[in-house]
Amino acid sequence: MLNKDILHVLGQKIHPGESAEISFDVANLHTSSSVDVPVFIERSKRPGPTVLFTAGIHGDEVNGVEIVRQLIAKGINKPKRGSIICIPVINIFGFINLTREFPDGRDLNRVFPGNHNGSLASQVAYKLIHEVIPSVDYVVDFHTGGAGRFNAPQIRIEKNNIELDELAKAFGAPFVVYSKNLNKSFRYTCSKLGIPMLLYEGGKSIHLDPNVTHTGVNGAKRVLAHLNMLNPRLKASPPKKKCVFILESRWQRANYSGMFRPVTNLMSSKVKKGDVIGNITDPYGKFNDFVKAETSGYIINVNESPIVYQGDALFHITRKMKP
Structure with a gap:
């Protein structure tokens, strides 16, 4: 679907060649202070697709916010053709407190497509789906690992979708993980609406990592170049390594x-299977268990928590790769 002459976003009309900053507001803070989430829209005079870059669905995932911030600050969001919409922080309530959930305790990424009369999180999801997504052709959503787990930069997509495969290759993250769309997630809802989404995972919550940020920003530039939208004054450098497409992976537990x-x-x-990849000790110097890899493969996620319990996930290791 190509851009229409006028984009309708959050009740505003944006014409070709225009720039706009629109407020995505749903509710005030408990102090009655307003909370305005800025939505940045840049349109070229030339027709083309509309790409949406989002982050901060989980309020503590600040690395994704930093990636979208850089897209705006560096002018990467000014397209050669088509339109680019950037929402750096969707869950502004969680971002203020650096918490994953909304004040109502709900995970925004489990309430899509939302409900106009539902919980606060559900209302935000509803507004995003009904007042932004109808104008969008592609989505790139930035996330990080949670609960102290550090994700290697990776793109997550569903299987058997040629267009998503091509977009993931264009993004150029070190890993592409095939994963199912979770019910009531943002990605699941966009898929049902026929809108391709790349979900980027990298780093961990409440943490900024320069490599994760660099990979995300460069990947966004490559996607725009793939869609012939990247501003001519910018260059998209090729990825340093070829993407590894992962068909199967599994957590190794303590x-x-x-x-x-x-x-x-x-x-x-x-x-390789049998390699020592970590150790678990007691506080008293009496016990030391060497954690050995249960299978051969790439490590794409590591638990960085200093304290673990039996059964906790330690390492996410790939098991089967796409030829």
């Missing part, structure tokens, strides 16, 4: 409770 320390420089590296 056999014991204790103090956990992973081997350094494991992220994104390939390990």
